[in-house]
Amino acid sequence: MAFVGTSKGNLVRRLAAFVAVLLCLAVSVAQATETKSLKGVALIIGQSKYDHIAALANPANDARNMAKMLTDLGFDARNVTDRDAAKLKRDLERFTEDAEGADVAFIYYSGHGIEAGGENYLVPVDADVSSLKDAGEALVPISAVMDELKKTVPVTIVLLDACRTNPFPADAVVRLAPTASAEPIGAGGLEPVRGAKALGNATAEDASLGTVVGFAAEPGRPALDGAVGQNSPYAAALLRHLTAMKGTEFGSVMRMVTEEVYLDTKAKQRPWVSESLRRLLYFGVAPPEPTGDDGLITGERRQLLLTISDLPDPKRAQVELASLKDGVPLDALYGVLKALGTEKIPEDPNDLQKVLDGQAERLKKMMAERAALRTDDPEISRLVASADKAINQGAMVTARKFLDDAVGRVEENSDAVDEAEDLVRQKRIADAAIYAKRADAAALVFDYKSAANDYAKAFSLVEKWDDKLRWNYKNQEAEALGAHGDTTGDLDALQRSLKAYDVILGYIPNGEHNRDWAITRNNKAAVLWTIGERETDTAHLEEAAQIFRDSLAVFEREKDDTNWAAAQGNLGSVLLKIGERESDPKRLNEAVAAMRATLEKRPRDKLPLDWASAQMNLGFALYALSEREPNGERLTEAEAAYRLALEEYTREKTPVQWAMVQNNLGNTLVTQGIQLNDKAKIDAAVKAFRAALEVRTRETFPLSWATTRLNLGNALSGAARFEIGTGALEEAAAAYDDALTVFTRRRFPMDWASAQNNLGSIYQTLGQRTQDVARLEQSVAAFQAARQVYVRRKFPLDWANCYYNLGNTLMLLGVLSDKPDYYDQAVGAFRDALREHKRETVPRQWALSQAGLGSALSWHGLNNGDAKDLSDSIAARRAALEVLTAETAPVDWANAESGIGTTLLNLGNLERTGKYLDDAEAAFTATLKVFTRESLPLQWAGQQNNLGDVYWNRGTNGGGKADFQKAIAFFENAKQGYTEGGVTMAIPLTDKKIDLVKQQMAKM
Incomplete structure (x- = not known):
């Protein structure tokens, strides 16, 4: 209405x-x-x-x-x-x-x-x-x-x-x-x-x-x-x-x-x-009026309503505020005042507030304890339910009558209850054991949700009868809830797990910081860590790290090496998660140190599986640290650690851990393969991810499945470097789309942003290969989506990576759409990336961003005829080459050299001089150490074409027929490379260049 x-x-x-x-x-x-x-x-x-x-x-x-x-x-x-x-x-x-x-x-x-x-x-x-x-x-x-x-x-x-x-x-x-x-x-x-x-x-x-x-x-x-x-x-x-x-x-x-x-x-x-x-x-x-309990409640409520109508507004306002502040029914608070009597309601607002606060606290306590009431007597249940209803409607006198009748009923039956109590205790403990056994069986097949429910039932049966069992069952419930939340992303299960651990901590006498206290808090911190991984803020991760540090002190005092090593490993893993979000590698170095310390307490001959776990964690920390260093030494160490872990983690004995190591090993191999231009490494990574997915199925481990699908997409994207078509790229895009069906922005913002960022890179490469502007526009949209989560304050490096990737897409859009504004935007994007890509903290990313800036400035200067932009482009790429070397990053190094050569040619043409030709030739020639005809025929053809342009320019700037003949020879080489690489569309342009050179030779 x-x-x-x-x-x-x-x-x-x-x-x-x-x-x-x-x-x-x-x-x-x-x-x-x-x-x-x-x-x-x-x-x-x-x-x-x-x-x-x-x-x-x-x-x-x-x-x-x-x-x-x-x-x-x-x-x-x-x-x-x-x-x-x-x-x-x-x-x-x-x-x-x-x-x-x-x-x-x-x-x-x-x-x-x-x-x-x-x-x-x-x-x-x-x-x-x-x-x-x-x-x-x-x-x-x-x-x-x-x-x-x-x-x-x-x-x-x-x-x-x-x-x-x-x-x-x-x-x-x-x-x-x-x-x-x-x-x-x-x-x-x-x-x-x-x-x-x-x-x-x-x-x-x-x-x-x-x-x-x-x-x-x-x-x-x-x-x-x-x-x-x-x-x-x-x-x-x-x-x-x-x-x-x-x-x-x-x-x-x-x-x-x-x-x-x-x-x-x-x-x-x-x-x-x-x-x-x-x-x-x-x-x-x-x-007819309501009869029975409802009739009694309605009768008193009508009197209450008339009482309320006579209350002045200021007193009403105080009652309303007390109800809102303490979360108790407004009706019940008015019922309390009616029971007091209108003539006794304090006139002074402060006195009235004290009355309301005190009675509101009692109402809260009654409401909180309501769920704890258990009875098998249907008449008592009816009377209590009617009393609750009466209190909620402000009928306090009627509520007391119902409860008087309920107490009378209880006193009638008290003797029989006493006699049956010992039998009940024995029955409850026996029943709880059956629930716990079924819970164990459910956990064995990874049905942690059902296991948690059964452990909770077992706990409820023994809570009042056996202190040791209640601890045990509540702890198992907490662990099962944590495992369910970890594997499915169910935040409610993780929060319930935290509450279960808090219940256990309440059982420790006098709040003593003993071994049980440390173990329980250590387990609670593991759940906080799981929650923190899925949040953009690091508060839960920092809380978990502090708990692990507190646990270490207790385990050191108790000389408990096993639990000390577990807490130390967990501390390293949490520091790793925090460090991945920071520009400063300090936390990552601390994480690596923590993992190495863990290995000292986990000898392989005595604790082979724990030793394997420590090796896996060490590999993960080394991998993360490698992203902050220019060379590949840490990657080599990470690969070695993972392969050691696989010596103990076999698919037959430990399938879940085996799949986890395969996933992590795959990430390391992908990064190595891309940096070293090593196809075999990338192929091995693809194989590792596919193996992991045989265990990490969507039905059993949806989050792990999505993570590995995301990583497989990265490997396929790397494999696409060595292919001419788009098959691997399309499969990679499908893998990212799969991951996004699990990694929603609301539940997993960081994983969602990572998938969006990677999807943007795939669209970028697809757009480049197919000359499709629409794909490039999809790429821009994906990077912009990722930046909604990757804000600079919380994720400085991810934020910068998004801008770096966006800059590359904008350059391609400028080339394909012939819209110069895209070059301006690309320059801005790379400059934004360099605000966080610092040479002292992330040298490799700094070098790549410098190279990208150089490329954008080259296009911008060429479009505007601006010699300064071209000079700045050369300077940026030469700065990048101070970090990128032919040994540690061969493809990136060769691309930067080729970019320098191309910009030198363009600068010479703009200034109408041949003074840059020698440096350009040296740059193009250097790339042939990486761009070989056998491994990368297309890139080799591109450099042959560039060398042809150098000698054509030499001939045009006063050289002889020999320069023109060398130019023709290089252009012919380029045609062969384009043919072998399957890009025949470039051949007509090369033929045209050859014709023009021949025409110039004929005029000499």
């Missing part, structure tokens, strides 16, 4: 001195004893299915239920729903006719409505924005309806139920007629109806005994609609209290309705009534 309007003037909030309408069969005239039968007619309107504005869920339900209630009360009630303007007006006209001769006319309206210019309008279901231009015809003014009813009916009652939103545009205006002045739609609820007169203004001759107009909310304020499929708060309160008054004055009834809505909506909504009755009225015989 939706009435919207603005508030004007002072509003009456309560029904003080209300002349009453009573729920009986007769009408009584004041100061007279005569009674007579009362005739009442009612029209109930529910508007839900609007055609052009927002539909409403509940009005049809409200109307149907109100019609039944009024019929039960003796009214001749008619219910209509979803009426357009014509039908709604006919309904009201017919009702006005039917009401003539009746004693009471009752209208209930639930639906959209608006207020404008002091008039309230009902909105038919066919209304739209154009209806506002002639509101007198297209909408239904309420005052006109009431004016007609007052002429023929002694008592008119109109109850208007409205919802919270204006269905029309905020700036819409209303005209009563097309030529009338425009009025804005009010922003709140309805206004007082103009047809209602104050009691003192009525004359003795006036045929009307008065009017009651009820609003679902105070004038100028919207009302709530309630849950879908139920009743609005206002309708629900009317249905609850109008049906069962039996002699209670109508003013009291409506005060009950008002406070019922107030409580039900947690003080968000309070109904309002305008009345001008001059007689006492009694309606029909009320339907």
Whole structure:
């Protein structure tokens, strides 16, 4: 329902001195004893299915239920729903006719409505924005309806139920007629109806005994609609209290309705009534009152509602604040004050606050302990449930009666319980063992969720009977929850695991920092570590690291080498995770040191599997550190550590660990293969990832599966360097897409960003090979998506890598789209990358970003004819070559040399000089150490073409026929390389160059 309007003037909030309408069969005239039968007619309107504005869920339900209630009360009630303007007006006209001769006319309206210019309008279901231009015809003014009813009916009652939103545009205006002045739609609820007169203004001759107009909310304020499929708060309160008054004055009834809505909506909504009755009225015989427990609760709640209606606003505000602050029901707090007695409620706000705070704390404690109550006596269960219901509704006296009866029932049965207690203890322990055994079996097949549930059940059975078993089962529950969360990414399971460990820590006497304390906190830290890996913030990782450090001190004191080594290894792994996000390699060096220390406590001959675990962790730390160093020594050490681990971790004995090492080894091999241009290494990496996926299936280990799919995509991307087509690239893109089905941004933001970044690189290469601008635009979008997570403050290196990758794509877009602006953007992207790619912390990435900047400046300078850009390009690439060497990064080194040579040629052409040709030739010739015809025919062909350009320039700048002949020879070599590489599209351009050289030779 939706009435919207603005508030004007002072509003009456309560029904003080209300002349009453009573729920009986007769009408009584004041100061007279005569009674007579009362005739009442009612029209109930529910508007839900609007055609052009927002539909409403509940009005049809409200109307149907109100019609039944009024019929039960003796009214001749008619219910209509979803009426357009014509039908709604006919309904009201017919009702006005039917009401003539009746004693009471009752209208209930639930639906959209608006207020404008002091008039309230009902909105038919066919209304739209154009209806506002002639509101007198297209909408239904309420005052006109009431004016007609007052002429023929002694008592008119109109109850208007409205919802919270204006269905029309905020700036819409209303005209009563097309030529009338425009009025804005009010922003709140309805206004007082103009047809209602104050009691003192009525004359003795006036045929009307008065009017009651009820609003679902105070004038100028919207009302709530309630849950879908139920009743609005206002309708629900009317249905609850109008049906069962039996002699209670109508003013009291409506005060009950008002406070019922107030409580039900947690003080968000309070109904309002305008009345001008001059007689006492009694309606029909009320339907049966609630009986049993509900009857007792309802009776006391009605008294509570009347008590609340008399409380002044300042005291209401204090009760509302206490309810909100302490999270206890508003109804219950008012019930507490009623139990105290209104005459004893402190007048001083501070004293009242103390009372409210104290009782709110007791209510919280009762609510918290409610779930702990267990009984097999159905009568006690009923009484306790009724007591809870009574407390929630503020019926404190009734609640105590229920609990008195429950205690009496308990005392009757106490002797039998004592006799059975020892048998119960034995039975509980035996039952718990069965649950634990099933949990063990579930964990063996990696169904950690089921295992956790069974361990929890076992714990609940023994908690009060056996201290040792409760510790054991709760610990196993925590471990299973942690394992489930780790393998599936279920954050709720991880949080429950933390809470389970906190329960265990509470069992340690006097909070002693003993060995059990250290082991439990160590396990808890492992869960914090798992959570921290999935977050962009490092707070949980830092907390885990500190716990591991605290554990080390205890294990050192206890001379517990096994647990000391476990804590040390965990500390190294957490430091590694933190270090990966920082520019400074300090934490990574600390992680490597921690892993090496772990190996000293885990000798292979005594602890072969622990030794293998330490080797695996050492390899991972060395791999991460290798990214901060220019040479490949750390990668070689990492590979060696992984291969040692595989000597103990075999697929037959330890399949999960074996697959993990295969995955990590694959990452190392990919990086080595790319740096050294070693196809065999990359092929070995692909093989390792495919092997890992035989164990890391999506069904059993979804997160591990997604990680390995992501890594396989990286390996396939590296393998694509040695292929001409796009097969490996397309397979890599599919692998990244698979990973993204698990790594959603909400649950795994960093993994999601990593997959987006890698996908961007794949689209970049696909766009380059297929000359497809759309693919390059996809690449840009993927890098920009990754940067939504990789913000500089939290992930400086990942942020810089995104800009580096973006710069390469923008350069390609500039070439393929012939839009120079892309070159400007590329230069900016590489300069951003260099803000975090520092030579002293990440030398290799710094060198690659310098080389990328050099390439972007070269394109930018060539496009703009800017010699300075070309000179800066050469300087940037030469800086990169201070780190990139032919031995440690052959392909990147050769690309930088080739870029220098190309830029020197372009600079010479721009300055019309041949002085750069020797340096250009030297650069191109140097690349042939890496770009060989056998291994990389396309790159070799490119350098042959470049050398041809050098000698062509020499010949053109005063050289002889010998230079032109060498140029032709190099161009012929290039054609052969293009043919062998499968890129025949470059041959026509090379043939054209040969023809031009021959033409120049002919003129000599």
